[in-house]
Amino acid sequence: MAEKRTFSISELSQEFDVTTRSIRFYEDQGLLKPARRGQTRIFSSKDRVRLKLILRGKRMGFSLSETKELFDLWDETLSGNEKQLLKMLEILNNRRAHLEQQKNDIAMAEMEMDTAEARCREALAELQKTKEQSLATNK
Amino acid sequence: MAEKRTFSISELSQEFDVTTRSIRFYEDQGLLKPARRGQTRIFSSKDRVRLKLILRGKRMGFSLSETKELFDLWDETLSGNEKQLLKMLEILNNRRAHLEQQKNDIAMAEMEMDTAEARCREALAELQKTKEQSLATNK
DNA sequence: AAACTACTTTACGTTTACGTAAACTTTATC
C-alpha cells in the first residue's frame, strides 16, 4: 500500500520549487535520508512527504532543527515505549498552542487589513470627488 | 484622541518580551523612529503599535525588511496620491493570498496532528492492555 | 570519442537578526 515510486533530486526540486542545494542541505542536516544508487540520491515517497512537511514548517515559522526534532521524535514514537508516546503527546500540544497563536495573529492581521483597505477606498473616493469638482469648475 | 503616553525602552522590552538590543536594532533598520530626550529614546503609542506589528509579522514569517516595506508604504499612502493608494491595495491583496496559504498550512497541520495524536493514544491503549494481561498471568 | 546533461562533493561566501562585551553618559537615590 505504501507507494513505491521514486524521485530524482531535480524532480523534487521542480515540483516544490526549491533548489537542489536546499534539498542536499536538508539531507546534510538529517531531515531527509534518500537511498543511493552509486552516488546519486533516490528519493522515496516518504522522503517526498517529509520535504513537503519541511517546507510547510518553514512557511509556518519553524526552523529546520525544530522540524528535525519532530521527525526524530516521530520515528522514536513508532517504536513506542510509553515515555516516548507521552512526550510526543506533549509536543503535539505545544504545537497546537503555537497554531492557536498563529490563527490569532492571522485574524488580527485580517481585521487590520480590512480597515486599511477601507481607508484606501475612502481616500480614492475623495480623490474622485475633487476631480469631478475641478472638472465642473473649469468648464 | 491619539494616546499621548510614552514608553521607555525597557518598558516595551518587558511588555513584549524582546531585548532592548532588538528594539534598538529595529530602530537602526528604520522600523521604529522614537523621539529623543537628549540621548534616551522616547517611544510613543504609535511606536508601540509598530513594535507589536513587527513581532506579529515575525511570528507570521515576515522578514524585518518586508515589514519595513509595509510601514513605509503605509506612510506614503497617508499622503495619498492615487498611484500610491492603488499600489497599497495591490499589496494588501498579496498579503491576503499569503494569509490564505497560511490558513491552509495550519488546517493541514491540524489534521495531521489529529491523526498523529490518535495513533499515540491507540499505542498507549495497546500498552495498557498488555500490562493488564501480564499482571493477570503472573497472579 | 566528443560533447552534453544531470548529478556529485568540497568549501568558502552571504544575509538576517540579533548576542555580547566594552566603555561612556545621564538620572535617580542614598
Add this chain to the structure above:
DNA sequence: GATAAAGTTTACGTAAACGTAAAGTAGTTT
C-alpha cells in the same frame, strides 16, 4: 558627591539557511 541603575554608542561575533563556484563522475546522445 558617591554609587548604583538605566540608558547609550561602537563594534566584533554568531547561528541558520542557504548561494555560488570549482572540479569531478556517470550515463546518454550524436
